[in-house]
Amino acid sequence: MLLKIITKIGGTVFLLYGAFFFFATTVNLTANVRLAGPMNMWPPPLWVYFIFDVVFALLALLGIKLLGLSRLYAGVVMSITSVLVLIFVIINQLNAPSRDGLTDGRYMAADIECYVAAYIIAASILLAGVWLIIQHAWRRKHV
Numbered sequence: 001m002l003l004k005i006i007t008k009i010g011g012t013v014f015l016l017y018g019a020f021f022f023f024a025t026t027v028n029l030t031a032n033v034r035l036a037g038p039m040n041m042w043p044p045p046l047w048v049y050f051i052f053d054v055v056f057a058l059l060a061l062l063g064i065k066l067l068g069l070s071r072l073y074a075g076v077v078m079s080i081t082s083v084l085v086l087i088f089v090i091i092n093q094l095n096a097p098s099r100d101g102l103t104d105g106r107y108m109a110a111d112i113e114c115y116v117a118a119y120i121i122a123a124s125i126l127l128a129g130v131w132l133i134i135q136h137a138w139r140r141k142h143v
Helices: 003-030 046-069 073-092 110-139
Strands: none
Touching: 003 046, 003 073, 003 110, 046 073, 046 110, 073 110
16 A cells, blocks of 8 residues: 555656656757856757656656556646647747847857757657547547
8 A cells, every 4th residue: 555655656756757857858958048158068969958858758657657547648748748848949939039130148049950859859749649649549439
């Protein structure tokens, strides 16, 4: 009984942390870059974001597994998270400083590759989530 409660709590923590940090990492990929001194090491290369996204997505899926939720819930969590990522990436892109001309001099827009990568990541997670939801509905229909 106690092991089951600990498993459910651990699954909830893994699911929440994985989904939140996946969201935060992917949205941060498109955040405006602060112009700093010569030792500015931010933002890291794209492959660092890819590794973080994979780790956090797997952490969220581990949480779903520990909670014992069906593929339907995994698809819903994936779809909601990726739609929120898409919304915030679009907001970041619309509010980005201009690439040429006058700016305030403190921030510059993220690279185009970062926006493309964020859109690809979010869209692929959205498609995977919708696919899981459709697969669940298809199985229920043919049972």
